[in-house]
Amino acid sequence: MKSTLKAFFKRPTTIVGIVTALMFQIIFSVVWMTGYNGVTDRIDHLKIAIVNEDQQFGQQIAPKLEKELPFSMSQMNSLEEAKVQLNERELQMVIYLPADFTQKASSPEGHASVQYFLNESNPALIKSMMSSVANQVTAEVNKQAVAAGIQQTLGQVAAQLPAEQASAVAQGLSERVKADIQSSNVVSGMNNQMVPMMMVLASYVGAMIMGMNLEQSAMGVSGSTTRWNRFAARSVINIVSAVFVSLVGVSLIAAFGGQMEQGFLNLWLFLFVTLVTFMFISQMFLYWFGMAGMLFNIILLSSQLVTSGAIVPRELLSGFFVRLGDLLPATYAVEGGMNLLFGGPGMGKDIAVLLLFTVVGLVVSAIAVAVKRQRTAQPVGALAKQQ
Numbered sequence: 001m002k003s004t005l006k007a008f009f010k011r012p013t014t015i016v017g018i019v020t021a022l023m024f025q026i027i028f029s030v031v032w033m034t035g036y037n038g039v040t041d042r043i044d045h046l047k048i049a050i051v052n053e054d055q056q057f058g059q060q061i062a063p064k065l066e067k068e069l070p071f072s073m074s075q076m077n078s079l080e081e082a083k084v085q086l087n088e089r090e091l092q093m094v095i096y097l098p099a100d101f102t103q104k105a106s107s108p109e110g111h112a113s114v115q116y117f118l119n120e121s122n123p124a125l126i127k128s129m130m131s132s133v134a135n136q137v138t139a140e141v142n143k144q145a146v147a148a149g150i151q152q153t154l155g156q157v158a159a160q161l162p163a164e165q166a167s168a169v170a171q172g173l174s175e176r177v178k179a180d181i182q183s184s185n186v187v188s189g190m191n192n193q194m195v196p197m198m199m200v201l202a203s204y205v206g207a208m209i210m211g212m213n214l215e216q217s218a219m220g221v222s223g224s225t226t227r228w229n230r231f232a233a234r235s236v237i238n239i240v241s242a243v244f245v246s247l248v249g250v251s252l253i254a255a256f257g258g259q260m261e262q263g264f265l266n267l268w269l270f271l272f273v274t275l276v277t278f279m280f281i282s283q284m285f286l287y288w289f290g291m292a293g294m295l296f297n298i299i300l301l302s303s304q305l306v307t308s309g310a311i312v313p314r315e316l317l318s319g320f321f322v323r324l325g326d327l328l329p330a331t332y333a334v335e336g337g338m339n340l341l342f343g344g345p346g347m348g349k350d351i352a353v354l355l356l357f358t359v360v361g362l363v364v365s366a367i368a369v370a371v372k373r374q375r376t377a378q379p380v381g382a383l384a385k386q387q
Contacts, residue, residue: 016291023295028302035306035321045315046092047072051079056102061141086119087184088345093118093130095137105177113180114141121185121342123313124193134179142177185343192259196337197310199271200330207278208297215286231369238279246271261343270340270347274333277354280361281329287368304330329357
């Protein structure tokens with residue numbers, strides 16, 4: 001046993017394996033603990049728009065909500081414009097007071113509705129928080145409507161009623177307002193909600209491990225092939241394998257009943273582009289630093305899970321991590337994935353950005369191949385001169 005242990009520790013791969021396990025703990029702890037720090041204190045970064053078409057109660061309610069709710073509040077004149085911004089995730093919720101709100105709130109027979117528009121094509125936390133806000137807003141608006149309803153319905157008579165009768169009147173006018181929550185891009189079940197994060201996690205981890213094995217293969221055939229032939233071969237392997245890997249991934253999502261609002265083929269194309277991007281970005285570090293480049297991939301994996309918006313809305317992150325997410329491909333993979341899976345503005349922008357990342361990965365990797373060739377060429381030239 002002792003000799004076997006010594007033999008294991010003489011192999012660099014044993015040390016690398018232990019260090020990798022250690023670095024996973026260190027990097028994930030540092031990035032996640034700092035990235036999610038203060039998330040609950042930044043709810044004022046979430047944006048809610050109020051669209052008021054009621055000229056009586058609404059004129060009182062809308063400014064009060066705008067002032068009292070702990071979010072980034074604004075008033076908009078057009079419900080359709082607000083829905084467009086909601087669909088593009090520029091807003092997290094729209095509160096709508098229809099033109100007949102006062103009439104229905106004051107009517108003894110009817111009930112007024114505050115309409116709330118949510119976009120479920122977002123991290124699950126958005127829906128949970130906005131649904132809670134809708135209930136709180138409805139309760140507050142109901143109180144205001146009851147008070148105003150008593151005054152408007154009974155006028156001066158209300159002041160002359162005995163306390164018991166006034167209480168009965170107030171109870172009769174209570175519950176005059178109800179919440180009408182309308183969700184767009186509805187997500188069917190928690191399993192579907194987690195698909196964007198699963199796609200990013202599986203794709204990047206798979207690309208990392210594949211890149212590590214290709215690096216070892218490249219080292220094994222380095223004596224019989226040129227650097228540029230190895231670079232070309234690895235690039236071809238990346239693209240061809242991404243076609244089949246993405247097909248399997250999307251097929252399994254479909255087989256288990258996953259949502260695909262924009263169709264199987266679009267999701268397959270998008271996952272293919274995502275995989276190719278992740279493969280070239282993760283292998284970029286291996287071209288420059290060899291197996292030590294896996295350390296950078298661990299950092300990148302952890303950072304992307306925090307900043308992409310797959311788990312926690314990006315609006316709740318600190319400014320540093322929001323800007324970091326803008327520079328990482330997983331952010332666009334998550335946004336495009338949500339659009340394709342649940343509905344949204346489309347995938348054109350996200351595919352364009354992912355392809356840009358792919359080009360960057362290719363160019364940086366090619367520079368590494370060229371630089372390493374120059375470095376190895378110098379000793380050979382010097383040796384030839386000496387001979």
